[in-house]
Amino acid sequence: MSQPTSNGTAPSKIALKLGNLPSKKPLKIIGPRTPSRVTPNQPPWPSYRGYHEYSFAHATMGHRLPTILGKAIDDVVKTLNEQHEEEKIVDLEACIQRMEALMGDLTSKADLRPIVDDGEGDIPLWNKALARYFRGQNFINAPWVFAEAYKYRRLHECFSISKYWQDYDVFFRQKCDTFSRSDKAVFELSMRFHEPFKHREGLSDTEKLEAERLVFHELTQVCLWGNATDLSLLINMSEEDIKKLQSTGGEHLAATEKNILGNHIGRLWEIVRDLRGNTGGRVDFVLDNAGFELYCDCVYADFLIQSGLAKTIHFHGKRFAWFVSDVTRKDWDWLLNMMVYGDLFKNASDAELESLRRLGKRWKQYVAEGKWIYEQHPFWCTGYTFFTLPEEAPDLFLHLSRSDLVLFKGDLNHRKLTYDCHAPASTPFEESIGPMASTAGAPKICSLRTIKSDVVVGLESDEVAENLDKEKPGWKISGEYAVILVSEGRPAEEVFFA
Template sequence: MRDRHPALIDHIRAAHPYGPTQLAALDRLQDEAVGAPMQPLDAAPDSAAWAAWGANYFGKPWSQAPFLWAESYFYRRLLDAVDFFTQGPWYWIDLFAHLKTAELRDPTLEPELAALEHILDLPPQKRTEVLLLASLWGNRADLGFRIGVEAAVGNHQDAAGLIADDTAPVLSLLHTGPQPIAVIADNAGRELLADLILIDHLLDQHGGTTIELHVKPAPYYVSDATTADVTACLRRLADTPGASAAIAGHLRAAMQDGRLALRTHWFYCAPFSFHRAPADLTQMWEPAALVLLKGDLNYRRLVGDCGWAPTAPFQEAAGYYPAPVVALRTLKSEVVVGIDAKTVQDLEDHDPAWRTNGSRGTVQFLARRM
């Protein structure tokens, strides 16, 4: 609240030609976030919901609200400040689109996407492993394909920094035959490219497989994926000759015939963990033979944004979830469970920032509840 959010507001001001109304609203939000009491939303379609959710926090310092709640509300207020939901010239204009576009236009993507040609030569199960790990590490600068290849042919712990690795049972489940799969996306840009390439492979290896790709209903947490980001990634793949363009064609065809479907839900931008997911959202998850849950924020929402001991069992934290789930996560926040005590001690001794510096990852799997 003191450092990152004011810097983000400054960046948004500089990136867009907002007028006096939006600039004044951004100034008010910045002043409020660093010292003034938290205020409710002005008139908005969802103001009643936020008024109920924030009844215990409005009028108090932002720091007195749970961190996940306060973060989510900050991004909702940011959209309000720039008239994202207001009919007019800024209606539904993604204030983070320039950052996402720059990532997709990065020239270093070309050689990384070219690595796909080599991955397609791998045996199917090895290819699944490589693309699964690429999806996990996808928001790193190299898109994750090279890391994925190294991990799949060597030692996961050494090559990819995995500190919890349930890759084997996940691969076994993914290779049992056609089945419904859900992917709950995290970041747009490079990570979403990696997700789409994995989805294409999963659809291709079993003809009857169906996949639902869940994205955010509105811009959220700077880089979170929306439907617009899916279409931008498909265009980026289509513009790259060879395997990438072919994958874009496969995915478009799969969307047209219903094997791949986009899904969203208002709760994906709500300020709560998935323990409070409404029934219509859990009913989307329940039919899946496997839910691939992407990223750090979704991990926090899966286990609860709580002060867990890192050795607490993953089953204890996520056992309520209504479908088999694998958390593919790069650590960028303190919350983590399911790590063995020796690994935790080694990390504390040699890399004190291991929970937040993005150098470690987890593949944590939980089978369907009995």
């Protein structure tokens, strides 16, 4: 600290002359860390954190999350004003007070405290991670993926310790409303696929396989671009913007295929094509967004069943409201029942509504027959990335190892697969997902991801990303670009836990 001079004034600052030192040079990222040095707070390459002003993490922690939480508080206030029983009103008011305390912690960069034990199965995972890796860290200096997940877990805590509102979903109204505005894309698909898939008569086996490949190619892209409508990013988006994002027409898909920067769709087809010869024929979807994206996932899964390419589909959702629009059991049940019994689309024709009902009835039949299975595991709602899945959730890893193909949908799942860190864009996908590719028993994996955050891997060269940085600033968060990346895993090997 500078000492005052004899006349009481502070001395002038001395300029430090460093003329003999080497000139400043850009820091080249060296990585990855060796596996033994990787921790949730120190990923293989440098992590994105809220204080990195160049990153989407900075915009998220400083603006998006407070905005999302503010809208969530507004939703609960609306529900509060609809109540008439005093005990429920008082209980919900306490939930609002906890949400406001969370807002204070978020905006004041408070340290990450332990999660209150609310009986959820993820409590040991959360509090072990907080104690072991994140003591003294806050929303801004902790790795973005962990800090963001922590915020949503704290939001669930606001309700899970209440008496009457444990399962309240502050985002449910938004999810329903957005799907209701997706009518054009919804009916474009239902009018095509309400009838069971079947081949034209007279086709040879080779021609049948090619016909399946073409439909698969188109539906893979529908499933991919359905991820573009993420409610956490649609805060100020108009109805026309949403409809443009959700276009599933053939011309639109052909035009956007050039924006799939890492495209392993050929390898993905080879895996799916060979499912028929497997005794199981099981495909798993690790779900992302509810509403239109879930609807696209189901159209895709329906084709896999109808064509005989797969025998069973497992859908993995979240146990509670997560990252605004992630699928919960309530969202799953709502979609299937709304399709059969609902009256959501006021301007639809009778033919359109009937096509939607037929789809919904067939999907509900799949559920009844055990061909479609909805599941939820506590691990999906933790701050851990999937690098730790074999260690922290061995039961889930063993379960996934029995699948012939695991499709990870969306941006958050991609971030967790790749540890959400600053790896070079040319890093091979299988290298970037670490143990999920290299552990004995690791299943074949495909990430279907519309790019909406900083991490990008699996491209042919770093120059592809560097050129886009110059030509289209903001391309990493625009939702205009995507990847379809495949890992072959080690499915033939027996799972072994040390």
